[in-house]
């Protein structure tokens with residue numbers, strides 16, 4: 001049991017009449033790079049919002065570190081949130097703070113770290129994600145889309161959390177940056193042991209991931225190594241597998 | 254007792270979880286060993302290392318070679334080595350002052366450019382004006398503002414009549430209450446009350462509405478679609494204000510005078526019939542028009558200031574708040590300033 005960081009059991013969620021998840025199951029191991037793929041509108045972002053407790057669930061359970069997240073005490077919840085980093089789909093940051101201040105703010109809100117160290121660490125993280133040092137003093141609205149994504153990744157990993165959720169991190173990045181991004185995510189998982197869960201439409205990113213969950217029709221229709229996706233019967237997945245992109249990238253044909 | 258750093262036979266032994274949670278404790282222990290001499294640093298007992306731990310190793314122990322550090326952690330130490338030196342752009346007081354003055358002047362200039370553009374584009378795109386939008390704006394600025402205007406103008410009429418009735422009674426000039434109330438209300442007070450109420454109501458909502466559209470790039474979308482934001486957003490608001498204000502002022506006149514009439518009856522014993530007869534004799538149409546004519550000017554100014562500030566909103570959380578505040582302050586100031594100008598003008602024209 002302890003091997004799994006997150007277990008989602010029979011998750012049901014709906015917006016009014018519309019059912020998004022119809023009994024969804026998945027398990028994310030500690031220290032792995034896990035990807036979630038699926039059609040646009042299949043409920044990936046919704047799942048993420050539920051994992052982050054930003055949205056109540058309509059059925060099933062979400063177990064984090066062996067505990068049902070709906071049954072945590074406020075104190076436990078606070079501790080849990082401290083150990084989570086998130087990058088939202090559109091690279092959300094605090095618009096009234098500079099990029100550097102955003103990172104410093106997160107670090108100092110969460111831990112008693114002195115200003116000097118927080119600033120140093122913010123600069124280290126910005127360099128790590130491939131941003132130029134002067135970005136530290138820029139404001140989010142002054143960044144390009146790709147820079148914004150990088151900056152918000154830096155913010156997500158500012159405090160070295162145990163688990164980081166990334167919603168479409170490589171969309172809107174140029175191919176070189178996208179690959180650097182994938183490698184960086186891999187490095188983070190390998191060298192700090194953090195768990196990274198990324199939602200993605202970028203098949204090339206799957207080359208770097210340990211395991212992948214495929215969402216279709218409100219369920220997880222495949223969970224396992226990316227290569228294993230070929231051996232399934234699910235119609236959407238079969239379509240995906242037969243795309244040129246998939247065959248070239250994942251199967252190398 | 255040390256938990257993270259131990260000195261054993263001239264070997265510094267690093268143990269435990271070197272992570273952000275224990276940053277301060279680890280640093281304190283490292284500080285203690287600063288002046289000790291040791292030859293060897295052994296990291297084999299580190300259970301967990303993150304960037305914060307790696308940072309400490311780099312800043313405190315970089316003079317030593319670290320032995321037995323698990324391979325995966327070596328990368329971390331490499332990654333924290335790069336702490337680039339950048340400094341915030343420095344500015345002095347004079348620079349800031351010049352900047353502030355320059356921005357004020359620029360703002361004034363831009364407002365006139367904006368006004369010019371609104372008129373220019375509105376004329377060119379007059380066909381794109383949708384009746385539906387105009388009706389929506391009229392509804393928003395008219396009927397929904399009537400309540401507060403009723404209350405305020407009525408109260409002002411009451412207060413004026415009440416305040417002056419004692420003085421007038423002392424001179425036996427009771428009937429002059431009608432002149433006093435009606436002329437001051439129609440020429441000055443009703444336009445001013447309507448202007449200030451609408452400066453608070455409309456200017457703020459115009460700024461917030463346009464500002465949100467600016468931030469969510471809807472304005473840019475319109476421009477790329479060849480739709481003029483001035484003609485389709487500003488024009489309906491401008492027109493509705495210009496059209497409505499004369500009516501609101503007239504309405505305010507009636508209510509204000511009614512307030513005065515009510516008080517006159519109680520304090521000076523002037524019956525409504527007497528009041529109205531006198532009113533017909535003293536309230537020349539000139540007085541009425543002198544007030545009403547301010548309406549379109551006030552209304553136009555409020556709509557232009559409100560929308561102009563909306564167009565200047567930036568993509569920062571606090572920006573809409575600042576802009577709304579600025580727009581209301583500017584609008585109220587402008588109303589009072591314009592009212593003063595009108596007084597001078599009327600004096601000069603002998604109206």
Ligand SMILES: Nc1ncnc2c1ncn2[C@@H]1O[C@H](COP(=O)(O)OP(=O)(O)OP(=O)(O)O)[C@@H](O)[C@H]1O
Pocket residue numbers: 015018020038039040041042043044045046047
């Ligand atoms: N606030 C909402 N109200 C109603 N329906 C919603 C809401 N948010 C999402 N939905 C619906 O839920 C479904 C899942 O949306 P979600 O954003 O989770 O998709 P996604 O898998 O993240 O898609 P994408 O890959 O395009 O980001 C969609 O059909 C969407 O229409």
Ligand SMILES: [Mg+2]
Pocket residue numbers: 044045046089167
């Ligand atoms: Mg999504």
